[in-house]
Amino acid sequence: MTKMIGKSVKRVEDKRFITGKGQYTDDIILPNMTYAQFVRSPYAHAKVLGVDTSEALAHPGVVAVYTGADFAEINGVPCGWQVDFKNGDTMKEPKHPLIVVDKARHAGDAVAIVIAESREAARDAADLVDVDYEELEAVVDPKKAAEEGAPLVHDDVPNNICFDWELGNPKEEVDAAIAAASHVTTLEFANQRVAPNAIEPRSYIGDYDSTNDKYTLYTSTQNPHLIRLLMCAFVLGIPEHKVRIVSKDVGGGFGSKIFHYTEEALVTYISKQLGRPVKWTAERSEAFLTDAHGRDHVSKAEMGFDAEGKITGLRIKTYASMGGYLSTFAPAVPTYLHGTLLQGVYTTPKIHIDVVATFTHTSAVDAYRGAGRPEATYLLERLMDTAALEMEMDPAELRFKNFIPAFNGIDEPGYATNVALQYDSGNYAPVLERALEMTGYKDFRKEQAEARANGKLLGIGFSTYIEACGIAPSAVVGALGARAGLFEVSQVRVHPTGKVSVFTGAHSHGQGHETTFAQVVADKFGIPMEDVDIVHGDSDTVAFGMGTYGSRSLAVGGSALVKSIEKIIDKGTKIAAHKLEAAEEDLEFAEGKWTVKGTDKSIGFADISLTAYVPHDYPAGLEPGLDFSSFYDPANFTYPFGAHIAIVEVDKDTGKVSLKRFIAVDDVGNVINPMIVDGQIHGGVVQGIGQALLEHAFYDEDGQLVTGSYMDYAMPRADDVPMIETDRTTTPCPHNPLGVKGAGEAGAIGSTPAVVNAVMDALAPYGIKNLSMPLTSESVWRAMKG
Amino acid sequence: MKKQINLTVNGKAYSHEVEARLLLVHYLRDELRLTGTHVGCDTSSCGSCTILMDGLAVKCCTLLAVQADGANITTIEGLADNDSLHPLQEGFREEHGLQCGFCTPGMIMTAADLLSTNSDPSEQEIRHALEGNFCRCTGYHNIVKSIQYAANKINNKEVAS
Numbered sequence: 001m002t003k004m005i006g007k008s009v010k011r012v013e014d015k016r017f018i019t020g021k022g023q024y025t026d027d028i029i030l031p032n033m034t035y036a037q038f039v040r041s042p043y044a045h046a047k048v049l050g051v052d053t054s055e056a057l058a059h060p061g062v063v064a065v066y067t068g069a070d071f072a073e074i075n076g077v078p079c080g081w082q083v084d085f086k087n088g089d090t091m092k093e094p095k096h097p098l099i100v101v102d103k104a105r106h107a108g109d110a111v112a113i114v115i116a117e118s119r120e121a122a123r124d125a126a127d128l129v130d131v132d133y134e135e136l137e138a139v140v141d142p143k144k145a146a147e148e149g150a151p152l153v154h155d156d157v158p159n160n161i162c163f164d165w166e167l168g169n170p171k172e173e174v175d176a177a178i179a180a181a182s183h184v185t186t187l188e189f190a191n192q193r194v195a196p197n198a199i200e201p202r203s204y205i206g207d208y209d210s211t212n213d214k215y216t217l218y219t220s221t222q223n224p225h226l227i228r229l230l231m232c233a234f235v236l237g238i239p240e241h242k243v244r245i246v247s248k249d250v251g252g253g254f255g256s257k258i259f260h261y262t263e264e265a266l267v268t269y270i271s272k273q274l275g276r277p278v279k280w281t282a283e284r285s286e287a288f289l290t291d292a293h294g295r296d297h298v299s300k301a302e303m304g305f306d307a308e309g310k311i312t313g314l315r316i317k318t319y320a321s322m323g324g325y326l327s328t329f330a331p332a333v334p335t336y337l338h339g340t341l342l343q344g345v346y347t348t349p350k351i352h353i354d355v356v357a358t359f360t361h362t363s364a365v366d367a368y369r370g371a372g373r374p375e376a377t378y379l380l381e382r383l384m385d386t387a388a389l390e391m392e393m394d395p396a397e398l399r400f401k402n403f404i405p406a407f408n409g410i411d412e413p414g415y416a417t418n419v420a421l422q423y424d425s426g427n428y429a430p431v432l433e434r435a436l437e438m439t440g441y442k443d444f445r446k447e448q449a450e451a452r453a454n455g456k457l458l459g460i461g462f463s464t465y466i467e468a469c470g471i472a473p474s475a476v477v478g479a480l481g482a483r484a485g486l487f488e489v490s491q492v493r494v495h496p497t498g499k500v501s502v503f504t505g506a507h508s509h510g511q512g513h514e515t516t517f518a519q520v521v522a523d524k525f526g527i528p529m530e531d532v533d534i535v536h537g538d539s540d541t542v543a544f545g546m547g548t549y550g551s552r553s554l555a556v557g558g559s560a561l562v563k564s565i566e567k568i569i570d571k572g573t574k575i576a577a578h579k580l581e582a583a584e585e586d587l588e589f590a591e592g593k594w595t596v597k598g599t600d601k602s603i604g605f606a607d608i609s610l611t612a613y614v615p616h617d618y619p620a621g622l623e624p625g626l627d628f629s630s631f632y633d634p635a636n637f638t639y640p641f642g643a644h645i646a647i648v649e650v651d652k653d654t655g656k657v658s659l660k661r662f663i664a665v666d667d668v669g670n671v672i673n674p675m676i677v678d679g680q681i682h683g684g685v686v687q688g689i690g691q692a693l694l695e696h697a698f699y700d701e702d703g704q705l706v707t708g709s710y711m712d713y714a715m716p717r718a719d720d721v722p723m724i725e726t727d728r729t730t731t732p733c734p735h736n737p738l739g740v741k742g743a744g745e746a747g748a749i750g751s752t753p754a755v756v757n758a759v760m761d762a763l764a765p766y767g768i769k770n771l772s773m774p775l776t777s778e779s780v781w782r783a784m785k786g
Numbered sequence: 787m788k789k790q791i792n793l794t795v796n797g798k799a800y801s802h803e804v805e806a807r808l809l810l811v812h813y814l815r816d817e818l819r820l821t822g823t824h825v826g827c828d829t830s831s832c833g834s835c836t837i838l839m840d841g842l843a844v845k846c847c848t849l850l851a852v853q854a855d856g857a858n859i860t861t862i863e864g865l866a867d868n869d870s871l872h873p874l875q876e877g878f879r880e881e882h883g884l885q886c887g888f889c890t891p892g893m894i895m896t897a898a899d900l901l902s903t904n905s906d907p908s909e910q911e912i913r914h915a916l917e918g919n920f921c922r923c924t925g926y927h928n929i930v931k932s933i934q935y936a937a938n939k940i941n942n943k944e945v946a947s
């Protein structure tokens with residue numbers, strides 16, 4: 001049988017999507033279903049003095065209207081990660097109520113929820129809810145929020161500081177290294193807030209069945225079991241075994257659907273109150289106001305170099321916004337997913353980062369594709385290209401000079417960084433060499449000089465990134481403040497006929513697990529892929545899981561899968577030994593059958609599975625059946641890396657940036673399905689390009705989200721981007737059975753600084769070194785005008 | 787206020803009394819249960835809801851059901867007969883033109899309109915035609931290739947694999 005692992009197998013799940021038969025949450029209509037509509041605060045910060053629901057209640061078709069007072073007894077939505085202050089004080093964790101009681105803390109904060117017979121009736125009635133607000137001053141900038149006298153988001157959080165945190169070498173040592181440097185590059189900038197914008201808006205249906213006292217929540221989540229745990233144990237106090245979570249087809253996530261949202265708990269709770277299903281689907285403008293956003297850092301970054309261009313020290317100070325309330329993983333993003341990545345792929349001997357996390361009157365900020373790692377990469381890679389320019393060195397050369405030497409993590413140890421991580425395996429120079437070769441870098445500078453001579457602004461930008469993926473060892477994340485484990489679960493059920501159902505706790509919302517996981521199973525068992533079915537996204541059929549984010553599906557979920565597969569093969573070997581009257585050691589399993597070594601005596605996979613379920617002639621003492629589960633908790637994170645190169649042209653008259661080429665050479669370890677990995681890279685790269693050139697979830701001083709619709713928020717469209725030129729090197733992960741590292745976030749992590757660096761390179765003749773993202777025509781044009 | 791509408795959807799005649807304010811997309815999704823047509827925005831910007839109305843690609847979140855009175859509509863469910871696939875559907879599968887699949891029906895219907903007037907579009911023409919459709923997953927790279935695949939297939943050209 002041909003090997004499936006490593007082949008670009010076409011996706012199994014595609015058939016239903018290309019024929020319009022996918023089943024996203026909003027596609028579901030249950031009998032007797034009601035519709036929810038929220039009344040949301042138009043102000044970023046306002047006292048709620050009173051909510052009059054009488055007119056709304058009287059509106060035809062309205063079933064119920066609830067306000068904050070109705071949920072006063074219910075806990076708020078919890079945060080899943082605790083990062084304490086440097087001095088040991090506990091992180092500030094104000095309540096995140098299901099509906100606000102006293103104060104609205106960001107534009108879009110929910111003040112009431114209307115339930116009606118139809119979407120239209122709910123919407124009309126929501127307009128009739130009369131809320132008496134007293135508008136208060138707001139603060140939206142993460143740094144200004146910490147200043148003395150800034151308006152407080154939560155009265156009991158002084159200076160809006162959620163926590164402060166540091167990591168790295170002792171601060172004095174880093175200060176000294178930078179003071180002694182022969183050159184210091186300093187950059188101050190924001191990593192602007194962006195909106196994840198999965199094209200499917202969040203959608204939930206709560207459905208309570210009183211006969212069995214059982215709740216079902218249909219939800220567009222990346223994380224079904226964790227949602228169940230958080231909602232049952234921390235919010236609603238209902239027994240976990242009485243709740244089923246269904247999240248079959250989900251239209252993209254990019255982080256924004258990891259978290260437990262208030263609306264999930266509300267539709268679940270209210271469906272019991274009313275004895276009817278309750279559906280809520282976000283409108284896009286509502287999604288802009290209520291989905292957790294990404295990034296929103298303000299940083300000062302300083303990097304010291306010796307006379308040869310070797311990095312001697314790195315010092316970072318970052319203010320990171322948490323938004324108005326703490327979302328599920330928010331505290332981890334600017335700390336353990338950001339500070340820990342500042343070693344990058346370089347031998348920097350001294351590193352220190354200081355982070356202040358603040359509340360602002362804005363939507364929550366949490367993990368968005370890359371989560372912390374893009375921000376870290378942006379700091380490092382912008383510093384590198386800027387330093388090269390300042391020191392008049394070639395940016396590629398500067399990187400070669402500073403790369404950590406290759407190590408495979410097997411006979412050479414992993415690389416211990418100055419910021420708490422141990423890289424598993426890495427070989428950083430070849431990815432850049434390959435990217436330079438694909439770019440034709442040798443000729444590029446000549447071309448650029450000619451273009452400049454002809455009045456054209458051509459620029460090239462580099463980014464050589466590393467990321468920590470496959471999140472993660474539970475003991476490690478636990479020590480760092482995670483309130484959950486981060487293992488993964490698989491169950492492999494071989495049916496009597498030798499067909500296989502796999503239940504995975506990983507969740508696909510575009511990643512294609514139904515294909516890649518089936519490739520792994522087909523290969524390991526030596527059976528056709530058609531004989532394998534992958535089930536995910538239903539807590540009644542999938543025993544447990546930690547969901548998909550942090551590029552973890554294959555590295556963690558795939559490893560759990562391999563563990564179960566191995567258990568099946570081990571048990572199959574026992575049965576085969578009995579049937580073939582041979583010793584277990586004399587058997588080998590390959591190509592779907594057990595063979596007595598050196599003979600032609602063999603027995604096939606389906607014969608063994610049938611025997612397991614019809615155990616008439618069977619090994620004594622062995623249980624019937626062929627069905628195993630495994631929990632896999634990895635030994636370490638995985639560390640994919642890569643080199644991205646962007647080439648841009650800037651229009652002198654308009655400031656418009658055109659992206660001419662984008663080259664991405666990534667090393668994600670072993671690859672199961674190259675077609676799918678390439679697709680992940682393309683998508684990630686374009687999201688990163690979006691942040692560099694177009695996107696900004698921009699709040700004005702009053703806390704109004706100015707770019708709160710697709711009319712105002714610019715996201716890459718097909719004609720904004722070129723084809724993405726990709727290639728790969730392969731440095732297997734040494735600590736998981738498939739040798740895979742994860743590919744979901746790589747593109748978004750590497751691409752943003754490459755594009756910005758390219759624009760800065762194009763603008764070098766103007767002496768422009770640092771512009772804030774997004775690099776719109778207006779901002780570039782203004783900078784060129786001086 | 788209710789109004790009678792008569793229309794053809796995917797070759798089948800329908801007659802319904804609908805509220806004047808009912809959006810065509812909700813009529814298709816809720817009334818006819820053709821849920822392959824999606825809603826991704828509230829500003830006619832994303833193209834997830836694209837269908838063919840009298841042969842032209844339209845965003846049916848921006849039309850009232852009553853405006854479709856007398857129209858002939860094709861949705862993603864009706865693009866190909868029974869179990870067969872339209873060359874575009876095949877192209878999206880062959881070239882990995884979809885990930886989460888949410889934008890896909892709209893992309894395919896938009897491309898169907900393009901190919902009906904320009905059966906051999908250039909990369910730039912394809913990108914231009916997709917300007918009204920967002921995809922957040924694919925970076926458009928493989929969507930462009932999927933449409934090129936379909937164009938080649940329709941023109942009986944060699945399809946590179």
Ligand code: FES
Binds near residue numbers: 836846848
């Ligand atoms: S839903 Fe019609 S364009 Fe977005």
Ligand code: FES
Binds near residue numbers: 199510888890
């Ligand atoms: S495939 Fe997910 S939005 Fe296009």
